[in-house]
Amino acid sequence: MAKLDNVDRGILHELQLDARNRSAQQIADKVDVSASTVRNRIEQLEATGVIEGYHPKIDYETANLPLQVLFVCTAPPTERTEMVDKILDVRGVVDVRETLTGRRNLYVEAVGTGTSDTARITDALHEVGLTIESSAILRQRRVQPFNHFFYTDPYDSEQDTEEE
CATH class of the missing domain: 1.10.10.10 (Winged helix-like DNA-binding domain superfamily/Winged helix DNA-binding domain)
Structure with a gap:
């Protein structure tokens, strides 16, 4: 860390x-x-891996991918990591988030042009071995930068702000 x-x-x-x-x-x-x-x-x-990359924010609707779906899935905890790699290979999947819970432990966001894409992605998730607990069409996603970097760390006795 x-x-x-x-x-x-x-x-x-x-x-x-x-x-x-x-x-x-x-x-x-x-x-x-x-x-x-x-x-x-x-x-x-x-x-050091604090910054992992720089990614564009894409408006999928403008890019002719108007259907955004969030799948809430359950994967066996011991197989979850291997499943994520397979899920990311599914055409249309743009984001996978893992949680620590036993059930509902994967959130898969996918984009497509219509119901045929949704059906194909649903089938692919089942083939990987996931149980789809629910799905919802996403209307909008808003993200904001974390703005609490300027906290005082009670364990940090010195504030290092010198130039290198």
Whole structure:
């Protein structure tokens, strides 16, 4: 687990707001360090796996995939990880989330153009061995950046904000 200081937290927050259009200098101005520090910190955050990647937000309806479906599924806990890899290979599946619960432990989001896609994806999920507990057509998804990076860690006796 990486130990983040306020500079790292500020950089992560700024990247979540709009990574594509934020320059190192703009981020540096917000977190009160140099642009080179921001670049170095981003490199470190990527190397340690804190930042896993940069992904576009896609409007599937505009991309001619107007049907978004959320499947709530149950997978045997001992097989869940292997099943996720198979689920991600199903055409139309765009997101799989695992939970720690015994039942209803996989949330699978899929997109398509109509009911034939939904039926195909449903069949594929059954073939993998999942039990579909429920499904719902999604209307809208809203995501916001986590904005609580600036907490005071009671176990952190020093606040490291020096430039590198």
